[in-house]
Amino acid sequence: MSSARILLRTLTLAGVVLGLVVPAAAASAQPSVSELTQQINEESAELAKVVESYNRLREEAKATRAAAEKINSQLGPLEAELARAETEVGQIAITAYKSGGLSTASALLDGTSGSFVDRLGTLDHLARDRQQRLTSFTDTQLTYLAEQEKLQAALKKQDAQVKELADRKKQIEADIDELMAKREQAYGTATETGSSYTGPVPSVSGAAGTAVEFAYGAIGKPYVWAADGPNGYDCSGLTLAAWRAAGKSLPHNAAMQWDVVAKIDRGSLQPGDLVFYSNLNHVGLYVGSGKVIHAPTFGRAVELASVDMMTPYGYGRVR
Structure with missing residues (x-):
């Protein structure tokens, strides 16, 4: 084959290779500043939503904690009052036992039964009064305990949501790092x-x-x-x-x-x-x-x- 033909064939092959390489190079071209800007804006908007969601969860968790603390502060005095009421009722029971002496039936047959019946009636009245107070305190306590349980369940849920966002923090920060890298690529500074x-x-x-x-x-x-x-x-x-x-x-x-x-x-x-x-x-x-x-x-x-x-x-x- 002549030198001219070899040269022509080489040039032809080179042209084919160039034709294959140029599109590939174009396909891997870096995004333009306008393209990067669009990506930055879109990613920033999405991350901003995540931030506001994170902020909202923190606010809700804070409110739930405050409500739980308020219930706890109310339960303390209530439980103390309940304990005092229980002590009063216990004392009534002891007094009734000591004052009874003979059985109720014997006392009623005794000539002095009138004063004893009066005493039993008074004790019964006191006991019923204390029992009403005890029932009232118990009902109130149960109400607060139920409310506290509800709030603790909500708090647990909120803490789980905040933890979920905290667990995502690394990913968010990784996304921010990528965003900053794009800003630096587009604008020369992050x-x-x-x-x-x-x-x-x-x-x-x-x-x-x-x-x-x-x-x-x-x-x-x-x-x-x-x-x-x-x-x-x-x-x-x-x-x-x-x-x-x-x-x-x-x-x-x-x-x-x-x-x-x-x-x-x-x-x-x-x-x-x-x-x-x-x-x-x-x-x-x-x-x-x-x-x-x-x-x-x-x-x-x-x-x-x-x-x-x-x-x-x-x-x-x-x-």
């Missing part, structure tokens, strides 16, 4: 470098003003899941902390915050009100001029944003 706010803070009177001022002071601090400060916040943790500074208590969960606020329409929005998003999976604090302060998501920092950064779900005023 987390934003937040800057504190240095502009003017609106002058708002009363408790709402305290909450607004607190929120401005949190700008630039990182999003930290399930956190309510002081070094980081998730969305409901930020609104909780802002209103806590103003002397108001809110649960650490966006949907539960929605349950406790007074519902208002958009036209009634005032600084300090809460704006809810994402089917109650996100919340921010309204600060006026069409702006909210919120803790966005993983890798980002607390920021000042438009009230329409997402489609609002609804609006609420802290009571």
Whole structure:
């Protein structure tokens, strides 16, 4: 075979090989920044739901524990009173036995039976009075014990749910690590470098003003899941902390915050009100001029944003 033909055949084979290799290389190409951004946004939204679910379970478990402690504190005095009643009844029984002397039949035949019958009647009255008290205490105790048993069952269930989420924590954190790796690949850094706010803070009177001022002071601090400060916040943790500074208590969960606020329409929005998003999976604090302060998501920092950064779900005023 001539040199020219060998060269031509080699080039032809090389072309075929290149034709096979190029599509494979294209198929394994790294995702673009826009593709990574879409993945980041989707995964962040799903993880945010998990965080809010975790927060809700913690709130429910806390409420159940408080209710159980209240029942326990009530049972202590009740049991002490019950013990005193039992002692009284025991003393009545002893007194009746000692006072009886002869059998009841003999006493009735005796000439002094009248005074003894009177004595028996008095003892019987006292005994019935004490027995009624004992029955009342017993019924009350049984009611509380039944309630305590119910609460303990609920507490056990809540603890199991919290443990389930705690057991999933490693997986959640692994998902966050993957998310952060994608952020670094897309943006060159996993987390934003937040800057504190240095502009003017609106002058708002009363408790709402305290909450607004607190929120401005949190700008630039990182999003930290399930956190309510002081070094980081998730969305409901930020609104909780802002209103806590103003002397108001809110649960650490966006949907539960929605349950406790007074519902208002958009036209009634005032600084300090809460704006809810994402089917109650996100919340921010309204600060006026069409702006909210919120803790966005993983890798980002607390920021000042438009009230329409997402489609609002609804609006609420802290009571």
